[in-house]
Amino acid sequence: MQNKSNLSRREFLKIAGAGLGSLALTANACVSAGASSNEELPLEEHWALLYDATQCSGCRECERACKAYNKLPEENVDDLSGNTFTLIKLYQSEDGAQKSFRKYQCMHCVDPACAASCPVGALHKIENGPVVYDAYKCIGCRYCMQACAFGVPRYDWSLAYPFIRKCEMCYHREAGPACADICPKQALLFGRRGDLLEIAKMRISVNPGKYFEDRVYGEFEGGGTSVLILSGVPFEAIGLPGLDPQPLPDRTQWALNIVPAIFFGVGGAMSAVYQRTKNKTSTPEEEVKS
């Protein structure tokens, strides 16, 4: 236990450092936003969250902080919704022997399927990691809801002209996500993705056998996510889908890559056929001169 509190302190220092770093980083992003889009931040530097389900006490302070910051009305729901961007759920095995909390929210994928699928680019990943939403572009087609493997984007179906609603990692908030700020435990940490991965792996190595498969969910799943999860119970048991390391957008990208070839190939082939068959028929192509 002595060991553990030491670790916590070290973690805290790291996080503080990371927090400061991200502050500088946001400022930097603002400056360079218009200048060049080529300067992509390395993945390790991205904003990220580490949720350690074994540390979560289910106090739901994070939910309240999220509601307060995003000015969302209180509601009684058991799932994410148009007015609930994050939610703590309790999972219990049937005999009650195993239980675990799970924090639901946008996973901020490294290569987000929602952003790839959005026909108008309303959803996109900003330079420092958060997957954000430009409501003014959205046409409400709901392809993002279909494409998201985590079922995150939500809709307010009672409205006639609804928008997509989801967690944006409080990307406008200088101190980072409100939920991580408030967490009284070591359950939710905010920092750079590289640092958080390191912390997560340290927790695993210090507590062998404590964490499911001794690995971090989100390091590789679906090409990686910026929300990393440690769990004491199987990931599937707390509703985390098993995903290939191949990013989901790769599945469509090849089909889109061959579109120019189809355009010129089919166009060219049709022109060639037209030329070849033109003289074979007796009927003149000139239409009626009325």
Next chain:
Amino acid sequence: MTSITLPVVKKQVSIGTLILVFLAALGAFAAMFRWVDGFSHVSNLSDSRPWGIWISFDLLVGVPISAGAFVLAATVHIFHIEKYRPILRPALLTGFLGYLMVILALLVDLGQPQRIWHMLVYWNLHSPLFEVGMCVMTYTAVLFLEFSPPLLEKLGWTSLLQFVKKISIPVVILGVTLSTMHQSSLGSLFLIVPFKMHPLWYTSLLPLIFLVSAIAVGFGMVIFECAISHQVFGGQVRNEIFQGLARGMLITLGLLLLIKVGDLAYAGELGLIFSGTFQGNMFILENLIGIILPIAILLVPKFRKSSPWIFRAGLLTLLGLILYRLNIGLVSMAGEPYVPHVLELAVTIGLFSAGIMAFGFAMKNLPLEEDPCTHVH
């Protein structure tokens, strides 16, 4: 200037028309309800079922049943197979109306329908839906151009007609190209949901299967509308045309069967077909009705020459395609159980009825039956 005989406008209205008007009005009412009141009271859509019957039927079926237009335009204008010319215009009309219906349905389905034009402005080249949207919109314009000659003839706008005819070949080629692109990318829409879609339907070949099934039903639809319109509007079904269309459909269906079975065999998932699950049975139904039965019919030499049997095969192909697309949109997808709301269905049925009425109106009032160069007055 050729004089065009104006059809006699019948004053009496048939029961069929009255039913269609009623259904269309009901659909319009449901659509109004959605635009004013929101989705909750009109649809059973939910966060885990964001796409319902409007996407699965109006879009996923509406687009391929309009494929007859590009299949026939290519056959006549590009492959120069002249015998199909008499049925080209009705096919182009069906295609154009079909795409209008698709766009109208999207205006009901989209959360922000007033922004449908955003797809033309905010491009996301990584999105198959962007490609679909772009192609559907440009192709609707192309179809309007392809279909416009009878309208311009009727209006007597000769110089514009001459211009449209002058650019007709590039326009047809563009139409075939755009069709190839979006008929297939309609299938690409689902490549990104391997985690949601049943393995019987999920395959990397979805775009190819969508394209080939669209071509097959393109033939099927032309057979169907040809027979129907000749029954309703008079005229004679040309056996030769019918047999040619049937051959095209048979070849395409054979190819489709080969791709589907081969793909499942390659993935080692043939066993799933006979798993006895709801999905497995729906898969059997879809392929039995839409592929195996029409192929079996058309393989019998006697039936291959018989117009009624060709019509039946075409009808089966059409039903099978509808099943396939509904299976893709609804049956294959994981999520909460979804049954379309009555008013959701009302929109779909209403739009369909409006389309049939528009088709009937155009068939009566525009010189569609024959191309003017063979038209005898």
